[in-house]
Amino acid sequence: MTERLYGQDPYLRQFTATIVERTAHHGRPALVLDRTAFYPTGGGQPHGYTLGVGSVALGRSFPVFLDSMVVLTVAEMWMIPTATTLTANLALPEARGRYRSVYGRTWGLSLALGPVIGGLLHDRVGPAAIGWGGGGMALAAALGFLGLLRVLGGALERREQAPA
Known part of the structure; x- marks a missing residue:
């Protein structure tokens, strides 16, 4: 499960993470990280x-x-x-x-x-x-x-x- 850093610090601009999986999303390369500061589905x-x-x-x-x-x-x-x-x-x-x-x-x-x-x-x-x-x-x-x-x-x- 990816740790969601954006809930802890909305001003976070840098973080370190480990790549858990390399995959594709809608035909484009994608990475799954063990932690993230990116809020999902940010425009929908x-x-x-x-x-x-x-x-x-x-x-x-x-x-x-x-x-x-x-x-x-x-x-x-x-x-x-x-x-x-x-x-x-x-x-x-x-x-x-x-x-x-x-x-x-x-x-x-x-x-x-x-x-x-x-x-x-x-x-x-x-x-x-x-x-x-x-x-x-x-x-x-x-x-x-x-x-x-x-x-x-x-x-x-x-x-x-x-x-x-």
């Missing part, structure tokens, strides 16, 4: 959010709502560490505190504005508007994360491989 979590929030709008019964909440909860459990790690990795070491504070402020802003906007949508448009609006925003976020991965993925790899 927003899709779970999209599915969970969008299904709230489509559901018309309590069991569907309950299933939506389970999907949202699991997606959030995956998304938060991934987004935190991405934020830390995008920042230069000397600017990491600033990146983390802006990231934290965006969460606070969403917690303040979300109920207000949700209430307005519920009262003026209808209850399903909250799910449709949230699903649309989650889809936009998923596309944004995929775009970020496409644009910054190579830059992050080059920065990681650069000699210190």
